[in-house]
Amino acid sequence: MRGALTADGCSVSPQYEGKPHHVFEVVFFPYYAAWTIGYVVSVLAPRESASLIGVVVALLFAMRLSGTNDPTLKEIKDYEGVESWPYDVAFPRYGVEAFYVSAVRFYENVPFGFYDYVPDDGSAIFEGTKARQEAYKVNGTESIWMNIDGGLRGAGYDTGEYSDDLVGMWRSAWIWAVIGYICMALTNNDKKK
Structure with missing residues (x-):
């Protein structure tokens, strides 16, 4: 994408410099994963409070399980075993890295x-x-135009893991879809015909 010139001759550059199909991937996979988590919430939560619980779950995933706050993505990647499981099934952990890497990969060359x-x-x-x-x-x-790897690796991002991040979001979505199906099969038996 190229920048545009304003009336005073200043260059205005768009925020996202990645490839167009990466924008689709980075939007589609988190949307699909969030939809499956929403399905789990709608199965387990009472109808009256499902919206509120859905917002709380979304904030929990975005703030605590994405690797943007504490713990950082670099710390999350070092976790092993049971400690890593909540982050492995949380799609924002993969989505944040995929979006950031797809946006800055443009500047490597x-x-x-x-x-x-x-x-x-x-x-x-x-x-x-x-x-x-x-x-x-x-x-x-x-x-190399800019050495972006040093800063990315310091934060836990890796330009070589973009495809792995997409797979991680897809896997997270399927895990939550299976959990939703199991919850649907095991709950509210009195309401089923």
Whole structure:
């Protein structure tokens, strides 16, 4: 995505620089997982308070099980056994990492957009895409534009785990769907025909 110029010539860049299909994936998988958790809440909670309980469960998942607060995602990844189970079935733990990684992965390599590049010798400003690609090559390999891995790893994120995060959200959704089905089969037997 390219930025737009405002009337005063300032560049306005969009917030999300990822690929369009990543936006769909990062929205669809958490939506599906949240829907299955909502199904569990609707089976177990009384009709009068199901909405309130659903909001509380959503906040619990978003604030306590996502890895954005305490414990952090880096700490969660170090958990083992029973201690890791609540985080393994919580889709926000995967969704937050997938969204963040898909948004910043764009910055790993040089973006061939509207920015100008001045070579080290100061000889010229390359404006064409082909010339810009050649200018960014060092010893025949594409140079790194920004080293984002250090900051990501410090927070517990890993650019190589995007696909694993999608699988984790899918797995979380299916686990909650099975839990919902079991709860439906075992509860409210007096109301079933």
